Amino acid sequence: MELRDYLRVIRRRWILIALCVVVCTGAAAAYTAAATPQYQSTARLFVSTAQSDTADAYQGGLFSAQRVTSYADLVSSRQVATRVIDELGLDMAPERLSQAVSATVTPETVILEISATDPDAERAQAIANTYADELTEIVRELETPEGGGAAPIRASVVDRAAVPTSPVTPQPVRNLGLALVLGLLLGVGLAVVRELLDTTIKSKDDLDDITEAPTMGAIAFDAATSRQPLVTALESHAPRVEAFRVLRTNMQFVDVDATTKTFVVTSSLPAEGKTTTACNLAITLAQAGSRVVLVECDLRRPKVAGIFDLDSAVGVTTVLVGRVSLDDAVQKHGGTGLEVVTSGPIPPNPAELLQSQAMAQLLVDLRERYDIVILDAPPLLPVTDAALLTSQSDGALVVVRHGKTTRDQLRGALDRLAQVDGTVLGTVLNMAPVRRRSGGDGGYGYGYGYGYGYGYGYGPEEAKKAAKGSKREGRRAAKRRQSD
Template identity: 45%
Template sequence: MGYLRVLRLHWVSIVSLCVAGALTAAIYILFAQPTYESRTKLFVSVQNSNNVSELQQGNTFTQARVQSYIETVGTPLVLQPVIDSLALTATPAQLSRMVNASTKNNTVIITVTAKDESPVQAAAIAQSVAESLINAVDQLETPQTGESPVRLSVVSPATAPEFASNPNRSLVLALGLLTGLSAGLAVAFLRTTLDTRVRNDRDVARITDSAILGGVAYDADAEKKPLITQVGAQSSRAESFRQIRTNLKFAVVSATSKTMLVTSSLPGEGKSTTACNMAIAMAEAGNRVALVDADLRRPMVANYLGLEGSAGLTTALIGSATLSDLMQPWGQNELMVLTSGEIPPNPSELLGSEDMTMLLLELEKEFDVIIIDAPPLIPVTDAAVLGQRVGGVVLVAGSEKIRTQDLEKSISALEFVNAHLLGIVLNLLPTKGPDAYSYGYYSYESKPVSRKNQQGHAGSKALSGSHLETRRRGRRQEASFDDISTEASSNNALRT
């Protein structure tokens, strides 16, 4: 856990609690009853000391007696005369809590301190207590015949203080800020400890050793413009998918199949838009790509690409039409799309059937790359069923959308069926804050391709077999997914 990251992530809470602590201290200062302290000092001495030896003995005697005089200050013998002279309503016991006497070691000076809500009254009490103590000591130390050997003298008269001793404004404010800061830091680290949301690649690395294929930053316009062809060619989103395309080149080196499955743990993590944009990016690199919408519960590919969705995968699986008749071209590159078709009552059974296996084998004969958009792993078993029939799985993880336990559960589900996890795509990464994701790209932006050109023949419901074959022959290129150009590899560094 990075301390700076925690501070940056929860700085608002920390600052808020600091301000709250300071405000609480200010309110306390504003409404607290001020208390004033006044002090007077008395010097204790021995009378009739004629030589040095007597002075030394007298000094030792007075130091021994000073503690007794301090204890005498809190007795009615000293305090009752003060109450009478100042006409106080307090009892001696109550007044004793307002008066304090002390001395320093090896000295004969007694300091009398009095507290009161009035500075003048505090000074009057301190002075009166000192005078009463002088009288009390004189009375206690005077023998039946003769004169008291001890004399107390006021060396520092009591004066009315200008400022209140309590509350101490600076101290109270400092304590308020310190308390607020401590509470803010405690809350920040507690929230970070309890927060199990996946935010960045470091969170993923703590869960799995699987490769991070790339990251896609959150874009507020993505809901209206989900495709990379709808934004500038050099936009950060387009660059992110070109980077994912390049990293996938290394991830599929050991794959035995051209087919890859794109799924997520939960709905709302962006797996359908990721599948569409991966297909577009790979087609732009010269690959013959087939995009299959196998999310037979909430199909979205047809909506994103503007294609006919009523006839597609389910139509082919039940034998109502041939695959070549159902594939729809999209855009100016070698991208063919097989939409979901009608939503069936038994998606898992259809996707796990032998007909689905034969369909994938047929697609692999004609295309360099087959990308399948599958349902999320946790709510249903469709993706796990398909994971056994493909060369690899790309798992999309939505930043702050998914928790670590859900990602762990998804990876475990893939491992249970022996699916090959190619890597993880981090989606919806924040653009601000400690987990901000950024990708350097050229400052200019290309014009988005018009929707009319994107869709190509989207208006037609089916593409005849002869038309499909003619287009394949005319547009066939030597490059395949395993032979992506060196230029693409050099321009898009492998992100780990």
């Protein structure tokens, strides 16, 4: 992963990172608040030998340096702890007291520091001073020869312990700082791991990595879509309406020299929004003045009739079996000029009907009557219907659900189309998260929807890529957007 990949991960997973930071910081704050303050007091000892001249002083210094390390180990002995407990009258075991006391030797010196830690500041001072006194006494006892006489080495207290004024633990600033760093590292780590394990498609870059087909547009997620699936029920400046206008403009640049166009709208799996995308694309194309017909070719789980509130008794199946004529099966959607052919009764053999000669003739008849024919087809992975229809049309528009469709699923769907030499006209990222743009009023105005379309990278460049035309065609696309 490159630096920009990590930045993209942080931008996508910032909530997870922030949650880790909050949890770690909260845990550190709770621990700091609940921890008992500990005070530390330190006494210093000097280990020396008796010498008569310079040579003896040098040898004595080396001897003291060797001995002082052994005296540091004596501090943790049970004997010294027992003496200190008896002297101070402490109610604790020697082992527990030894754990609260530490001894360190200052490097390249004969200075021994004894530190005692205790919740009571005055008791910490008393323990450190008593340890220093007892250690000097033990050193004298150990170093005195058996026959009597002066000890060759002695330990002297040079700096008695003082009463500490502030606790050494807990340290709120240090604890919270470490928790913040730990939370960031943990959050970024989890975000990267989750990103590597997450194979769903979330951006135009993800689509570009899978297919060379252009990304025609992005449709914002709207919780009200289930209740109001059609853009005709929304305000003209709503984000979803603007997004479909961008999609319409880009689709108009596909095969610009063709007098009629037949598009298949499909997806990898169900519940990716391909039917609502087909319906709204057909509506926006019809509103632009084109003669458009929407044909429901999903003969397994038809939904178009319910979305438009049309009669489902007649449709594609009744036309294919010869029960009614095409004229009788066509129904009009009021106010938009769109004409719709619903699926009709669900047949027992959808695939056979869609690849029949009657279906081929139906597509020929539709091409003769309309400028644009949009076929709402079933998903590609569960059944072969969409692939069969794509082979008989100008190409397929594949709908991809943001955060739901995986890379492998989309690759599998595109392979289905490649097996029948079907053309992939482009992809549509559906149910994309809404992202407000700065510089506007922050509302759902025209500038918002217009900026939304461009903000995701589905603007003139995508239109030119889809058309593979000249700069003049690109300028025409920009003018059409302004007129919208």
